[in-house]
Amino acid sequence: MSHYDKLTSHYQTLSHFNHAQAMLGWDAAANMPSGGSEARSNAMAELSVHIHRLSTQPQLEDWFGNAEQEAFNTEQIATEQQASLREMKRQWQQATVVPEDLVQAQSIAGSKCEHAWRSQRQENDWTGFEKNWKEVVALSREEAKIRGAALGLTPYDAMLDKYEPGTTTASLNTLFTDVKTWLPELIETVLEKQKSESIILPSGTFSTATQKALGLEVMKLLKFDFDRGRLDQSVHPFCGGVPTDVRITTRYDEQDFVQALMGIVHETGHARYEQGLPTAFAGLPVGEARSMGIHESQSLFFEMQIGRSKAFISHLSRLSADAFSAHNDPVFAQDNLYKIYTQVEKGFIRVDADELTYPAHVIMRYEIERDLINGVIEHTDVPALWDEKMKAALGISTKDNVKNGCMQDIHWTDGAFGYFPSYTLGAMYAAQYKATMTQNIDFDSVIQSGDLSPIFQWLSDNIWSQASLHTTDELVKRATGETLNAAHFRKHLEGRYL
């Protein structure tokens, strides 16, 4: 057996334990009663230890060395095998580069900080939070330095690499600096324009059962493969499971159906990416989704490019009026639903933000975490910086309001630095795909027709089936003819909101 084959077999074994971990995680969120949590945590921790052990087995270093030699000696080695080897090695390096005692220290500090944060946030308690967070930041900086040294990157670029391989501070600075030149003014203009619009908001009871039935109808329209996936409920919506059995979740508010419905559209985008990954590489790193940002590009393509188009909202209007037997209710009129789904508002909370203000939230987080990890600022500087950037971006202050400021998100509490940019990268990629797609596809007519296959075929050909065969830049260039270009995003936002 060649070392390449040994590695392939090893990573397939790993994927079986990852399958178990994914399903236990989904079950914990979607099914598990409260009493089950201790035994589940123990089981999942044991699996993590085992997965880590398999991921860092000492013989892997030799196997990679020998496999690269084999590749070098074989003229005929397929491009796909080279990509597979590259991605296995990437995962191996990610797993081995950080010493185990640091990983453990981070896990303990992160759990402690996150746990305390749950009540500290309610109490607006920066002083209490800061004491725990100090350690989390210090350990993340240490991790970033170690990763940076191994990869030849700056500390923050090394953290970005975990979620967005190939993305750098330099490229993000360029993209986001551009956005900052036009976004604040665009927001003001749109707010002014929307002032005169009247919207009828849903109210009254929308039963969970009916909302779910409606969600399933919309998933059918989006060609979710129900032989290979399910829709369930959880407190925080997510897309989990494995490519042949994708588990998406949503949460229902019986006072208002619009959020759950669009949430389902979003998660269906994630799901179709997973369902569309190539079976030839099942269980191998090269067969996995390219990155967080590319994953988000699919959910946001579904949510923003398809879901919030007028054509799609005409389907939502019809299907929801049918579901709630409310054909004469003006809430469900296409125009009204479109206004609801494109209403812009300045707010403190990122997860509640609309399409237009969302990038402002992401960019300020990016700037803060970049400087924090690179040691340019200290963790105690964050609340004031947050306030300052929030005022510049959206004109609202978070002074003495950390619970709606820098303490609002869970990500930083356990050291997930480098993750936020993916959201806006995803939105930008989605706009760029749409711009390319419309050169050959009559986008709105296709959606209007109710058979969205041509759109999905494009995504399948260009994104889903490509998995991690190419770098992100290559993937996007092959799909759209250029690497990421924020101009498409601007054009999309201006086209929709002006």
Place this chain on the structure above:
Amino acid sequence: MSHYDKLTSHYQTLSHFNHAQAMLGWDAAANMPSGGSEARSNAMAELSVHIHRLSTQPQLEDWFGNAEQEAFNTEQIATEQQASLREMKRQWQQATVVPEDLVQAQSIAGSKCEHAWRSQRQENDWTGFEKNWKEVVALSREEAKIRGAALGLTPYDAMLDKYEPGTTTASLNTLFTDVKTWLPELIETVLEKQKSESIILPSGTFSTATQKALGLEVMKLLKFDFDRGRLDQSVHPFCGGVPTDVRITTRYDEQDFVQALMGIVHETGHARYEQGLPTAFAGLPVGEARSMGIHESQSLFFEMQIGRSKAFISHLSRLSADAFSAHNDPVFAQDNLYKIYTQVEKGFIRVDADELTYPAHVIMRYEIERDLINGVIEHTDVPALWDEKMKAALGISTKDNVKNGCMQDIHWTDGAFGYFPSYTLGAMYAAQYKATMTQNIDFDSVIQSGDLSPIFQWLSDNIWSQASLHTTDELVKRATGETLNAAHFRKHLEGRYL
């Protein structure tokens, strides 16, 4: 760390992988879409391999030897530790005694036989089945010989030991010979008595949602702990999960609610045993259920002793009439429901059999598999023997009808010999508990009152909390003052049916 502590830690690690396996198995039956099955099978097979590897690690032999020495040297070693050591060693011996190549050969032959049986049974194809089954029987005989040699038991007793440690052919022969002296006549008498009774059978639509709501009400009455468990649906009802998160399932027939309802009562009995196991030994073999038969004694205590009592059926009458808004429908009258749930009928199929004829099915299977594994008969003798025994027990013939004869059950297709007696042992234990319990508890009044706590307290004190601290005989003797005595079972059946 003592070797006893090392073993404890090792078995707790194992329990975490068993947790994963249990939940994946439940999910596969209750949730998984068809497309997920290949990846799930691979993941579960990988987990099985890993669990087997951990269960048979070479150092365990030394650890057990040293731990026994430690126990010998320590006067103060707790009885509970001795029991824990005994049960860990029992599981280790079970896992190591059969050579891996035999396990693998059995797995392949069993899968092949079971797979083909699914269509062969429909086609009444003994000739086809016999070709595959020959190998399964041969390998099971080999397994039985190896186990028997290691344990100093006859081959069939060694197979019994897998499910019912301590139970022997000698004890079963005594119990079942006794039953055979009175059961056939009792069945005839009861059938004659019931001839004149009129029963109104349910018909019409009983929606799955309402049946589930009714099932949940009944589970509440039975004090199922919903913080540590759930009710779901699957094709074959079962009780799965882990003690702090017990997953029971049922299947609903919209034409008739009575089977699903009593099925829920049965599975709730299994569940409460699991939920009542002592947390002090969580994750350790000594903290697990004592045996298949004792497990079945709980489900059958719930189903037969509680569930089919007139007092409990008065609750079922009220709750089901409420659920289906059918207070004037004579189907739901207490007397009628009682007649439905105690109707006796001779039939070919064990899983459809009533309380009274069920033991006849089990005893004939026992006699056949005992002689088959001990080499007294050959696998080709089974259809004729089946026909002969069926005629003796219930007066019906299965000649040229193997699909309703020896090919009706899945158990033998993949070599689960030694398992059938547990069902009737469970029914006998349950009758014996009831006989003891009624010395101090006014059984029917307690049920009638709607607060069944005194009954559950007895089960908790005597069975659930005792887990595997004692041998089965000790457990039953401590609970009832004597080892298993079929007289209680006879008295129960005569009391109910005569």
